[in-house]
Amino acid sequence: xxxxxFIIIIVSFTNVVLAQPTKLQxxxxxxxxxxxxxxxxxxxxxxxxxxxxxxxxxxxAKIVEHLxxxxxxxxxxxxxxxxxxxxxxxxxxxxxxxxxxxxALPITERNGLPFASKVVADFGGQQTGVMHACGHDAxxxxxxxxxxxxxxxxxxxxxxxxxxxxxxxxxxxxxxxPGGAELxxxxxxxxxxxxxxxxxxxxxxxxxSGQIAYRSGxxxxxxxxxxxxxxxxxxxxxxxxxxxxxxVVAAQIIQGLQTIVSRQTELTxxxxxxTIGSVHAGVRRNIIPEVAVLEGTIRTFDDDxxxxxxxxxxxxxxxxAEGSGATADVNIxxxxxxxxxxxxxxxxxxxxxxxxxxxxxxxxTQPVTMAEDxxxxxxxxxxxxxxxxxxxxxxNLKTQPTHHTAxxxxxxxxxxxxxxxxxxxxxxxxxxxKK
Numbered sequence: 489x490x491x492x493x494f495i496i497i498i499v500s501f502t503n504v505v506l507a508q509p510t511k512l513q514x515x516x517x518x519x520x521x522x523x524x525x526x527x528x529x530x531x532x533x534x535x536x537x538x539x540x541x542x543x544x545x546x547x548x549a550k551i552v553e554h555l556x557x558x559x560x561x562x563x564x565x566x567x568x569x570x571x572x573x574x575x576x577x578x579x580x581x582x583x584x585x586x587x588x589x590x591x592a593l594p595i596t597e598r599n600g601l602p603f604a605s606k607v608v609a610d611f612g613g614q615q616t617g618v619m620h621a622c623g624h625d626a627x628x629x630x631x632x633x634x635x636x637x638x639x640x641x642x643x644x645x646x647x648x649x650x651x652x653x654x655x656x657x658x659x660x661x662x663x664x665x666p667g668g669a670e671l672x673x674x675x676x677x678x679x680x681x682x683x684x685x686x687x688x689x690x691x692x693x694x695x696x697s698g699q700i701a702y703r704s705g706x707x708x709x710x711x712x713x714x715x716x717x718x719x720x721x722x723x724x725x726x727x728x729x730x731x732x733x734x735x736v737v738a739a740q741i742i743q744g745l746q747t748i749v750s751r752q753t754e755l756t757x758x759x760x761x762x763t764i765g766s767v768h769a770g771v772r773r774n775i776i777p778e779v780a781v782l783e784g785t786i787r788t789f790d791d792d793x794x795x796x797x798x799x800x801x802x803x804x805x806x807x808x809a810e811g812s813g814a815t816a817d818v819n820i821x822x823x824x825x826x827x828x829x830x831x832x833x834x835x836x837x838x839x840x841x842x843x844x845x846x847x848x849x850x851x852x853t854q855p856v857t858m859a860e861d862x863x864x865x866x867x868x869x870x871x872x873x874x875x876x877x878x879x880x881x882x883x884n885l886k887t888q889p890t891h892h893t894a895x896x897x898x899x900x901x902x903x904x905x906x907x908x909x910x911x912x913x914x915x916x917x918x919x920x921x922k923k
Contacts, residue, residue, distance in 0.1 A: 509843060509912075510919070512644050516911045519637045520904055527633040527907060528900050530554075532603040534625035538592030538618045540609055541656035542664055544569040547590050547628070551653050554632050558639040560651070567671040568664070571653040574681075575639055581647025582921040584914045585678070585686040585869075587862065588624070588631035589657035589668075595619040598894040621896040623691035623878065628653060630689075630903050634910040646918040648681055657861055659823070669861035678868050684921070685833055686871045687913045688862045689906055693889045695877030697899040700845045700909065701853040702874035704834040706758065708827035709787035710794055711859035712820055714762075716741060716782040716805050720814040725774035732813045734780035735769045741782065741805045741816065742767075748800045758789035760797055761857050787857050789826050827863040830870035837872055840916040844909045876909070878902040 509517070530550075539547050548564060551571045555562045560573040569590070596617025597604045607618040635651050652672065660667025666674070678686075695701060718738045723731030745762050753760045762784065769780035786801065788794040802818045809816035842850045853875065862873050878898035880889065889897045
């Protein structure tokens with residue numbers, strides 16, 4: 489998951505008719521409780537043994553072992569290290585897909601957990617700790633237990649469930665792009681059998697544990713990369729008039745890019761963010777270099793705004809550089825589209841979430857500027873993605889356990905709500921499905 493900005497709005501659900509649990513759902517809820525300790529054990533295994541994007545070999549092996557033990561049809565590898573399993577119910581019905589991501593991050597863990605990662609790996613030519621600092625370990629554990637619960641009730645299940653364990657959500661290595669969900673879709677994960685709807689969730693360490701947050705339409709931003717190479721003329725630091733200083737030009741470009749959002753984007757329709765997160769230039773304090781390189785990200789909420797912001801970035805950088813006698817080469821890497829929840833599906837399934845977590849524990853969130861490659865599935869079939877709160881309030885933490893940091897942690901008790909939500913969404917959708 490890219491970035492960590494999160495705001496919620498609590499709304500009234502007085503007009504929502506709550507779904508009532510069927511006998512099967514009452515049994516699956518009880519199964520979830522009975523399997524909670526097993527789910528925590530799985531989560532801790534994944535947490536202690538994290539692997540980077542497209543390197544999830546031990547992770548995949550553990551997943552394949554568990555799924556085969558349930559008697560499911562298992563396909564491996566998919567999209568390099570991904571796993572897909574099929575559960576065919578005894579009764580006719582739709583094909584529902586459930587997805588969990590698998591990869592960890594190049595972060596050295598320091599939260600003091602007894603099952604903290606000690607794994608070290610190479611990332612970009614440097615040795616670094618590896619950590620599940622975004623909750624993917626919990627996602628895998630919840631989906632494996634959801635598979636176990638649904639497999640137990642295969643005789644009562646309507647339709648087919650496709651369990652998707654996806655690598656590289658955090659982004660494949662540069663020389664292995666595309667990866668993750670994009671590659672899984674290209675390799676046909678939504679076909680044979682064709683998926684009718686897909687569901688996914690993401691733990692959110694800053695939301696109250698067990699709370700569910702969702703929204704219809706645009707939930708999460710697209711994310712694209714931008715690289716700008718500013719080429720000037722080098723000189724001695726004592727005689728800047730002999731140079732075309734690429735560092736000064738780069739600074740002007742950074743300032744100019746911010747006006748794209750503040751003055752050139754219609755923010756009443758949707759937000760946008762342009763961030764330069766890396767600046768590289770020069771090797772010595774008294775040498776004006778020839779080149780400065782900027783690296784950043786672009787976040788938007790719809791395709792039209794995405795296109796316009798891309799055009800404005802290119803124009804702004806090139807013209808500022810030209811005005812100073814330099815040049816700017818702009819390269820935009822299109823990464824993940826916006827995560828957009830299917831309106832009809834969201835409306836239909838919201839009561840399932842409310843029944844799962846309780847009306848007071850389900851909220852509607854504003855769009856958030858983090859990004860998720862679950863969006864690639866939603867571009868092909870109706871999809872619904874939501875957040876599961878996991879703030880470990882019982883630990884009385886002095887600092888917030890923010891995603892993508894060395895201090896990240898979650899309340900494992902929240903996973904019970906998560907697995908119930910996945911199972912209930914599957915059963916409710918299948919029950920209400922009409923061919």
